[in-house]
Amino acid sequence: xxxxxxxxxxxxxPQLGQNIGAVARAMSNFGLKELRIVAPxxxxxxxxxxxxxxxxxGIIHAATIFADFDAATADIHVAYATTARPRDMEKRVAxxxxxxxxxxxxxxxxxxxxxxxxxxxxxLENEEIVRCDALMTIPTAPENSxxxxxxxxxxxxxxxxxxxxxxxxxxxxxEIAPKEDWQGLFTQLEAYLDEVNYYRVADKKIIMxxxxxxxxxxxxxxxxxxxxxxxxLRSIWxxxxxxxx
Amino acid sequence: xxxxxxxxxxxxxPQLGQNIGAVARAMSNFGLKELRIVAPxxxxxxxxxxxxxxxxxGIIHAATIFADFDAATADIHVAYATTARPRDMEKRVAxxxxxxxxxxxxxxxxxxxxxxxxxxxxxLENEEIVRCDALMTIPTAPENSxxxxxxxxxxxxxxxxxxxxxxxxxxxxxEIAPKEDWQGLFTQLEAYLDEVNYYRVADKKIIMxxxxxxxxxxxxxxxxxxxxxxxxLRSIWxxxxxxxx
Numbered sequence: 001x002x003x004x005x006x007x008x009x010x011x012x013x014p015q016l017g018q019n020i021g022a023v024a025r026a027m028s029n030f031g032l033k034e035l036r037i038v039a040p041x042x043x044x045x046x047x048x049x050x051x052x053x054x055x056x057x058g059i060i061h062a063a064t065i066f067a068d069f070d071a072a073t074a075d076i077h078v079a080y081a082t083t084a085r086p087r088d089m090e091k092r093v094a095x096x097x098x099x100x101x102x103x104x105x106x107x108x109x110x111x112x113x114x115x116x117x118x119x120x121x122x123x124l125e126n127e128e129i130v131r132c133d134a135l136m137t138i139p140t141a142p143e144n145s146x147x148x149x150x151x152x153x154x155x156x157x158x159x160x161x162x163x164x165x166x167x168x169x170x171x172x173x174x175e176i177a178p179k180e181d182w183q184g185l186f187t188q189l190e191a192y193l194d195e196v197n198y199y200r201v202a203d204k205k206i207i208m209x210x211x212x213x214x215x216x217x218x219x220x221x222x223x224x225x226x227x228x229x230x231x232x233l234r235s236i237w238x239x240x241x242x243x244x245x
Numbered sequence: 246x247x248x249x250x251x252x253x254x255x256x257x258x259p260q261l262g263q264n265i266g267a268v269a270r271a272m273s274n275f276g277l278k279e280l281r282i283v284a285p286x287x288x289x290x291x292x293x294x295x296x297x298x299x300x301x302x303g304i305i306h307a308a309t310i311f312a313d314f315d316a317a318t319a320d321i322h323v324a325y326a327t328t329a330r331p332r333d334m335e336k337r338v339a340x341x342x343x344x345x346x347x348x349x350x351x352x353x354x355x356x357x358x359x360x361x362x363x364x365x366x367x368x369l370e371n372e373e374i375v376r377c378d379a380l381m382t383i384p385t386a387p388e389n390s391x392x393x394x395x396x397x398x399x400x401x402x403x404x405x406x407x408x409x410x411x412x413x414x415x416x417x418x419x420e421i422a423p424k425e426d427w428q429g430l431f432t433q434l435e436a437y438l439d440e441v442n443y444y445r446v447a448d449k450k451i452i453m454x455x456x457x458x459x460x461x462x463x464x465x466x467x468x469x470x471x472x473x474x475x476x477x478l479r480s481i482w483x484x485x486x487x488x489x490x
Contacts, residue, residue, distance in 0.1 A: 144274050158384075161384055165384065
């Protein structure tokens with residue numbers, strides 16, 4: 001467990017440098033330090049991001065770049081995605097005021113937590129949402145529910161900072177596998193299911209595979225448990241192959 | 246009491262049109278409708294404000310312009326100012342999470358409430374702060390406590406919206422005089438005190454007069470009570486004049 005465990009901020013495919021800068025600024029306003037960026041549209045470094053960070057320049061300079069969502073979340077235990085519209089998915093959804101106290105408990109227990117934001121126009125892809133543990137939607141008036149990424153970040157980080165001022169929770173939480181272990185499980189399982197033509201109709205695969213990942217992820221297994229499940233699946237798989245051969 | 250009583254947003258001497266637009270956008274995101282602007286630096290209308298309002302265009306077009314702070318607050322019962330730095334003043338200070346539930350109670354009781362924001366660079370003048378009833382300071386990390394006006398507005402309006410979702414509080418609150426009654430009292434009293442050279446040393450007037458206004462305002466008097474105090478002061482004043490004459 002890192003000594004000063006803090007949530008990591010992950011921007012997925014951000015478009016405008018000024019938005020990256022505004023997020024870094026808000027991070028520095030509310031005590032966050034580590035920024036990860038997945039495939040920024042305009043490359044990296046981005047001069048406009050540094051210009052608009054206004055106190056968050058250090059965060060911009062220390063930001064790390066990743067090729068895809070899975071790489072950026074490999075060491076993360078629990079990922080919270082901020083989404084504008086509700087997704088039709090079996091995920092817990094909470095507003096930031098309710099989600100951040102829970103998140104603080106995770107951080108206090110030493111888990112690596114990520115706050116994930118999608119691209120400005122389109123938001124996160126469903127296959128990325130699936131691999132997050134919970135969704136946050138900022139409550140807005142129905143007449144204008146469009147918040148830009150900088151506004152959303154301010155609200156979420158502000159709620160983080162309110163929680164961060166509270167004393168650490170002494171409670172121990174069960175160990176939970178980092179995302180790269182889950183990614184390994186999903187890759188293995190998807191390959192098996194594809195090979196046996198589990199979905200039959202290709203159209204159905206997308207939703208069925210999302211539901212299956214959601215359901216497995218909700219188990220919040222430890223690294224050992226993920227390994228056990230992978231071993232069990234492999235045994236079943238190999239037995240089946242023998243039966244065929 | 247207005248049927249749909251909502252807090253009024255007052256921007257005092259805002260500088261950049263894009264900030265006015267961003268505030269209007271955040272108002273529309275969080276269900277606020279009435280924007281008042283005191284002496285906008287670049288005049289009015291401001292094309293940039295409308296361009297950047299993004300869903301809050303109607304708020305920009307309906308915004309009303311005032312020459313000074315007192316005119317903009319004449320019909321307001323309770324004014325909450327958002328300030329970046331703590332002022333050395335006898336005012337209640339709270340963070341938005343604590344202040345907005347109280348504000349909601351005032352709104353539910355039919356009082357006209359204002360959320361006041363000062364100019365980008367300098368913030369509100371002390372003589373304006375004095376005439377507000379409470380200050381809000383957004384909690385930030387010590388390493389970067391500089392929030393811009395758009396960020397501050399998002400946080401305050403978001404906290405408003407969280408409260409606005411709760412059922413109305415049935416509690417009745419005592420009637421409270423609108424600001425124009427207080428302005429009348431202060432103008433009258435200041436004239437008296439100047440004429441009798443109450444402060445002796447001009448340097449001391451600023452602080453002493455601020456303290457006196459603060460202390461009077463804390464009484465939260467009704468319009469009738471303000472009238473009584475004004476009558477009492479006038480009587481004392483005229484008696485003194487007779488004595489002199």
